Amino acid sequence: MELKEITRPENLVYRRTPLMTDATLSYCPGCGHGTVHRLIMEVVEEMGIQEDTIGIAPVGCSVLAYDFMDVDFSQAAHGRAPAVATAIKRLWPNKFVFTYQGDGDLAAIGTAETIHACNRGENITIFFVNNGIYGMTGGQMAPTTLEGMKSSTSPYGRNNKTMGPPYKITELIAQLDGTHYVTRQAVHKPGPVRKAKKAIRKALEVQKEKKGISFIEFVSNCNSGWKMTPVDSNIWMEEHMFPFYPMGDIKVDGKLVNG
Amino acid sequence: MKELALMKGNEAIAEAAIRAGVDGYFGYPITPQSEVMEYLMLQKPEERTGMVVLQAESEVASINMVYGAAGTGKKVMTSSSSPGISLMQEGISYIAGAELPCLIVNVVRGGPGLGTIQPSQADYFQSTKGGGHGDYRLIVLAPASVQEMADFVDLGFELAFKYRNPALILSDGLIGQMMEKVELPPQKERVTEFDQSWAITGKTKERERNIITSLNLDPDLQYEHNLKLQAKYKSMEQDVMFEKFACDDAEFLMVAYGSSARICQKVVELARGRGKKVGLLRPQTLFPFPTEEIARMARKVKGMMAVELSAGQMVEDVKLAVNGRVPVNHYGMAGGKIHSPDDVLKAVEEKYIGGY
Numbered sequence: 001m002e003l004k005e006i007t008r009p010e011n012l013v014y015r016r017t018p019l020m021t022d023a024t025l026s027y028c029p030g031c032g033h034g035t036v037h038r039l040i041m042e043v044v045e046e047m048g049i050q051e052d053t054i055g056i057a058p059v060g061c062s063v064l065a066y067d068f069m070d071v072d073f074s075q076a077a078h079g080r081a082p083a084v085a086t087a088i089k090r091l092w093p094n095k096f097v098f099t100y101q102g103d104g105d106l107a108a109i110g111t112a113e114t115i116h117a118c119n120r121g122e123n124i125t126i127f128f129v130n131n132g133i134y135g136m137t138g139g140q141m142a143p144t145t146l147e148g149m150k151s152s153t154s155p156y157g158r159n160n161k162t163m164g165p166p167y168k169i170t171e172l173i174a175q176l177d178g179t180h181y182v183t184r185q186a187v188h189k190p191g192p193v194r195k196a197k198k199a200i201r202k203a204l205e206v207q208k209e210k211k212g213i214s215f216i217e218f219v220s221n222c223n224s225g226w227k228m229t230p231v232d233s234n235i236w237m238e239e240h241m242f243p244f245y246p247m248g249d250i251k252v253d254g255k256l257v258n259g
Numbered sequence: 260m261k262e263l264a265l266m267k268g269n270e271a272i273a274e275a276a277i278r279a280g281v282d283g284y285f286g287y288p289i290t291p292q293s294e295v296m297e298y299l300m301l302q303k304p305e306e307r308t309g310m311v312v313l314q315a316e317s318e319v320a321s322i323n324m325v326y327g328a329a330g331t332g333k334k335v336m337t338s339s340s341s342p343g344i345s346l347m348q349e350g351i352s353y354i355a356g357a358e359l360p361c362l363i364v365n366v367v368r369g370g371p372g373l374g375t376i377q378p379s380q381a382d383y384f385q386s387t388k389g390g391g392h393g394d395y396r397l398i399v400l401a402p403a404s405v406q407e408m409a410d411f412v413d414l415g416f417e418l419a420f421k422y423r424n425p426a427l428i429l430s431d432g433l434i435g436q437m438m439e440k441v442e443l444p445p446q447k448e449r450v451t452e453f454d455q456s457w458a459i460t461g462k463t464k465e466r467e468r469n470i471i472t473s474l475n476l477d478p479d480l481q482y483e484h485n486l487k488l489q490a491k492y493k494s495m496e497q498d499v500m501f502e503k504f505a506c507d508d509a510e511f512l513m514v515a516y517g518s519s520a521r522i523c524q525k526v527v528e529l530a531r532g533r534g535k536k537v538g539l540l541r542p543q544t545l546f547p548f549p550t551e552e553i554a555r556m557a558r559k560v561k562g563m564m565a566v567e568l569s570a571g572q573m574v575e576d577v578k579l580a581v582n583g584r585v586p587v588n589h590y591g592m593a594g595g596k597i598h599s600p601d602d603v604l605k606a607v608e609e610k611y612i613g614g615y
Contacts, residue, residue: 051461056327057472066470072459074330075472076323077353083320084327088459090311091283091331095461113323116316 017042019050023067030230032220033061035187036129036196037068040098043200044071047208053096054088056081060102061135079110082117085124096207098125103144104134107169114173121178121212125203128170128215131222132241139225143167146244151225166244170217174251180212182251186219188234192247212254219245262443268408268434269294271441272338272364275412277304280447281362282333283311285324287343290376291432292366295338308449318343322350322363329359330471332458334416334450338364340432341382342373344390351425352391355488356473360419362412363397364428366435369595377595378432378518383572386429387546394485396492398426399545400500401516405439407543413444418498422491423457429545431568433518433597492546500543501552505531509538511611512556513603514577515566516542519591523566525600526607535611545573553580560585562610566603567591586610 005011019041027033044053050071057065059078066073076084081099089097106114106128117124133151134140141151141158144166148157158166174182181203185196196218203214219241223233249257266274273295276284284304286296296314304310315321321337328335339347344365354361365386369379386399398418400411408430415426453460455469462468475481505527506512515523520541530537540556542549557563562585565574571589578587590606592598 051463054459054461063474066468066472070462070468072462072468073470073472074327074459075357075470075474076327077349080319080323080326080350083315083323084330086313086320087283087285087324087326087328087335088331090313091328091333091335092460112316113320116320 017045019045019070021068021070025068026064027061028224030221030223030233031061032131032187032218033129035193036127036218036220037065039187039193039197039200040127041069043197043204044096046201047204049096049204052094053098054092056085056088056097056099058099058101058105060105062100062102062129063136065100079105079108080113081105082110082113082122082124082126086117086120086122089122089124093123096125096204098127100127101129102135103128103130103132104142107143107167111169114169115176118173118213118215119176119178121180123207123210124213125207126213126215128217129220130217130245131220131225132166133222133225135222135225139222143169146240168245170215171250173215174256178212179215179251180254181206181214183215183249184217184219184245184247186237186242186247188221188237217245219247264441264443265438266405266441267294267436267438268402268405268430269366269436270298271405271409272412272428273298273302275409275444276336277302277307277310278444278446279413279416280308280334280449281310281336281416282449283313283328283335284337285313285315285321285328285335286337287315287318287321287339289318289340289343291368291378291435292338292340292364294435295364308446310449318346319350322347325361325363326350326354326357326359329354329361330357330459332453332460336362336364338366340366341368341370341379344382344385348385348391351397352393352395353473354425355395355397356393357471358423359425359471360416360423361425362415362419362428363425364430367429367431369593375595376432378568378597379593379595380431380517380519380568380591381570381572381593382429383545383567383569386427387548387576395488396546398422398424398495400426400428401543401545402428402430402434403517403520403541405434405437405441408434409441409444413447422495424491429517431518496547498544499547499549501549502541502543504539504541506538506540506556508536509559510536510561511538511607512560512563513537513539513566513607514542514553514563514573515539516545516573518597519566519568522598522600522603526603529600529604530607535608537607537611548576548580550576550580553577554582557581557584563587564607564610565589566598568597569593
């Protein structure tokens with residue numbers, strides 16, 4: 001078969017969404033961030049809302065998210081993305097506004113902004129990538145670091161007695177009346193990737209219908225920070241992260257799934 | 260016809276904000292400026308003009324709301340008092356770094372720390388020298404009356420958008436709380452046209468995406484950005500504003516702003532009554548600072564005194580302007596205590612008679 005035959009439009013099974021820019025991703029090979037970026041942009045493309053979408057980038061590994069996603073973007077101070085998004089959405093109520101945050105950003109320094117934006121039920125979408133560690137600053141302990149897990153600031157493993165235990169902010173904000181759709185997903189295998197994309201679509205549909213906050217946690221790996229190969233980190237994530245951070249919907253249509 | 264009202268300074272700021280066509284206000288209660296948001300909420304600005312008013316969970320959140328909202332190219336503001344403004348400094352640095360226009364109001368109270376709720380001018384350094392991290396400056400306006408509280412809202416936005424830089428109204432608890440007659444500005448339309456060249460309005464097919472950020476990891480580019488900012492701050496000198504009282508024949512000059520300038524106006528009167536040729540220069544902009552005018556006055560007078568409600572902050576800028584030509588002293592009470600005209604007069608007479 002000639003190349004011309006193969007590259008016919010009807011034979012196309014995959015293409016990169018044009019909403020991802022040509023910039024080389026700054027993420028480590030094996031990291032889940034790039035996949036989450038792509039899925040969000042695929043959904044934005046499919047919904048035809050590029051012109052109406054504004055993203056908020058955090059401080060952390062994904063600080064340069066605005067280099068990769070081809071929509072208007074505002075970078076935010078560490079942890080303050082939900083406050084930044086709140087104001088943008090209040091002034092542009094018909095735009096789609098999302099934050100893209102890591103676990104240090106969202107669940108440590110930005111706890112207040114996260115909880116209050118969720119409590120007010122701002123019509124925004126929060127994409128929360130939880131890899132249990134501060135990646136960009138060099139693998140320090142995060143509020144999500146598991147008990148016993150080694151990091152550069154818990155070199156002998158997290159000691160719950162002296163350092164406090166990890167906490168599930170996603171379950172916490174699901175208790176608030178302002179949250180409408182809360183779910184936990186992963187992007188390490190084709191099956192989870194497909195589910196995660198459906199969740200992103202649902203989250204942005206919730207925003208379109210102005211029903212309140214939609215919040216997706218992506219449990220992800222940090223092979224560099226965890227000092228593992230990408231493959232090993234994904235296995236470790238399934239074996240250790242998923243039992244503590246279980247996959248699936250936590251709140252749907254404003255109702256707790258296990259409530 | 261003139262529209263007159265009797266208002267507190269804080270209320271005048273709020274009413275002027277609605278009338279200036281402000282799109283968004285984000286704040287957090289703190290004494291002595293809480294009337295700003297109270298007045299706004301009472302006025303239902305969302306019905307009057309469509310203005311958004313939101314009570315945030317903290318000053319940290321409110322300044323970051325201002326940062327986000329300013330990125331949309333709309334007119335947005337916040338107000339607070341000293342401890343709250345300290346909390347905002349990181350956000351203000353981001354706004355300056357990202358070159359966004361906005362208005363911040365500081366109704367200063369005594370410090371340091373939780374200090375007191377009484378008036379003070381001890382946030383001069385924080386306001387005029389940057390305040391947060393990095394080399395940046397704010398446009399700083401210093402109202403001395405309830406009228407100027409109202410007038411400087413519109414002026415602040417005009418300068419903020421002219422330079423794409425945060426503007427700060429540096430008031431204090433005295434002007435914020437006192438009631439005076441004020442001529443209200445006319446109602447302006449809320450702006451609906453935005454500068455698509457930089458604001459985040461949603462990327463259209465006609466343009467590249469707009470990004471609001473203060474991050475540039477390349478030191479060469481960050482250096483270029485810093486040079487550009489410094490050139491911008493230098494260019495603000497063209498907008499310096501000040502008032503002079505009884506300066507033409509003055510032998511001794513007081514330099515004072517805001518509420519202290521109001522007190523010093525009385526001191527001029529008292530001193531003149533005793534045959535002392537005392538004048539007053541009142542900076543209305545503290546950044547840009549009236550350096551040239553003070554240098555010019557240093558060739559005419561025999562001495563100067565910076566009169567501030569602080570332990571002496573603006574006096575450093577006066578000394579830099581005078582550059583050793585004549586003696587420069589400081590007088591002022593700090594920590595929330597207010598000097599009386601007689602207190603100042605006594606200090607002036609000591610320096611005027613035998614100080615040089």
